[in-house]
Amino acid sequence: MKALTRKLWRELWQMKGRVFAITLVVTSGVATFIMFISTVHSLEFTRTKFCHDYNFADVFVNLKRAPENLKDKIKDINGVNQLETRVCAQAKLDIKGFAESVTGKIISIPDDGKLLLNRLYIRKGRLPEPFRDDEVVINETFAQAHNLNPSDQFAAVINGKWKKLTITGIALSPEDILLMKAGAMSPDFKRYGALWMTRKAISKAYDMDGAFNDVVLTLYPGAKLSDVIIDNILGRYGGLKKKGSILAEDVGKGLKNAGDEIEKFGKKFLLSECLECDSCQMHQLCFLTFTFPEVTQQI
């Protein structure tokens, strides 16, 4: 062994205590790092898989009212893959033992109970019966926040009418992994929840028979959002913005502004905007969720 090599080993041996401590610190640092990295990877993978398995939509469009037969027109747009029309609404909820105001976002389930997009993962219970208009499925975080279980009841003010609802199931939805009220800085599980009811029940309550006010769709891999200008079709039905509707440019701007959100949510992010709608002169909430097509492609 060369003299200088020997010097190295001897001096390392002389400070073996320190060397050991440093090695330990570095090792545990690296181990922790690897642990977190793999946690992040597996969370990312789980999220991607969940979004894929439960058919998370690429594009969300919110409008005032459009006839159901418009569905085929949207479907014909180049790049649009699967599509589902829905009826969505906001309702004040009345939860026993909770005096503050609670908002529920009601989403329709097709009458056959088969959601095409944003499918539900039922944690407990079942979906509402097709003919029942007082049965709901609620999202898990909301249920946990109020300690609600299947067969529990609460009330909702649906289109001005007070209605008693029975919980039939607790569910997870890729749409509501992080459920936030528009303008909120952080999720509030106690004051904001998602409710799923049969389409028939909501349509009746909101006078939406043969119509829809919400469309979710997936794009073909590689399709660009700018190619899919739903706006042209839905604009006159109160969808999106009249003055400068959400075209590719707006989405681009939104993407830039939503930089932080991209950070938070990785490749999928939620962009919620309060848009002024000309026709109704009221603030309408527009959720636009956008999945990068490359990601969809990889799955």
Place this chain on the structure above:
Amino acid sequence: MSDLKEKFFQVRELTKIYKMGEVEVHALRGVNLELYAGELVVLLGPSGSGKSTLLDIMGGLDTATGGFVSYRGKELTNATDKEFTQYRRFHVGFVFQFYNLISSLTARENVSVVTEIAEKPMVPEKALDLVGLSERLNHFPAQLSGGEQQRVAIARAISKNPAVLLCDEPTGALDSQTGVVVLQALERINRELGTATAIITHNVDIAGMADRVIHLSNGKIAEVTVNKVKKSASELQW
């Protein structure tokens, strides 16, 4: 006698100016000097007279401001870094006042550090034998006296069989008895190996063992004296 021997070093009008901001320190102000093969010279002079500066330039540890130094006909003053390294590695040995040994290596291993990279080294045991330390091969510096440590440093310097040995106050940190032992080692190497040796010292008594004594003063050579009769190191006392 000197004329018959090869001129190892030729120093001509050597100047060295250290610039310290605004202040210029003239460490050497035109030094002319020769060093011949096999001779032992002692450099004397008051503190700050430029002894170390001169030796450092001759040994390739520092560069001159003006003038030139040649070693065996090759000019050192404009050598490249690589040539300097080669020169230091294969031709000159250094001994300093403080021994600069590696504390985690034994005497033998300290010498090995040099023999492992030299061109025609002697075995470490032989170098240590020349300085009278064959019994101390496996001692660590902390287990050796100051004089013994200095002799290890000398063994290390000569183990590469250098043509020149440059010593800057090799006995500066030692008492007279121990100093004599160290000087004996240098004397023996000079005699047996024919290594040209330059020794810097403050100690006038040591001058007795030299072939020639070079007196420096204020950056210049004040006087060169030749010892008609050389004392042996063992006769020295101070």
